Amino acid sequence: METTPQPPALAQPLSLSDERTWAMLAHLSVLLNLVTGFLGPIAALIIYFVYKDRSRYVAYQSMQAFVFQLIWWVGGGLLIAGIWGATALLSVVIIGLLCIPFALIGTFILVIMPLVSLVYGVVGGIQTSQGQDFRYWLVGDWVRDTLSG
Numbered sequence: 001m002e003t004t005p006q007p008p009a010l011a012q013p014l015s016l017s018d019e020r021t022w023a024m025l026a027h028l029s030v031l032l033n034l035v036t037g038f039l040g041p042i043a044a045l046i047i048y049f050v051y052k053d054r055s056r057y058v059a060y061q062s063m064q065a066f067v068f069q070l071i072w073w074v075g076g077g078l079l080i081a082g083i084w085g086a087t088a089l090l091s092v093v094i095i096g097l098l099c100i101p102f103a104l105i106g107t108f109i110l111v112i113m114p115l116v117s118l119v120y121g122v123v124g125g126i127q128t129s130q131g132q133d134f135r136y137w138l139v140g141d142w143v144r145d146t147l148s149g
Helices: 016-036 039-051 056-091 095-129 140-148
Strands: none
Touching: 016 039, 016 056, 016 095, 039 056, 056 095, 056 140
């Protein structure tokens, strides 16, 4: 006897409690950066892809956490590398030696960036666990517009 294939079942929406939990975990994925240096954005992106069809709230919060971590962690690291690279190149012509104090100050400021992002991510995790709509400054509106469009 031949059976007809069944269409795939639509993904069930998440409960309110599950939405809060996964949104919180997306923001708290920033803590993975402390241990691994880079897995935070990947964890937030995985949460996005797994739950984007089941919850707009989780999709928004996880994509926002992903973009924010890319800017602060990856962007900050690339900026530090660029500053020191330029200083090293300019050292060949003595001008770079004058840049070293500025590179040190820039490095200090950029070392603070991950600490600020950790605190901001934890705040986002706490607020979303309480069911509040959390938005990162400058990132939140852009992500919402991107996901809506």
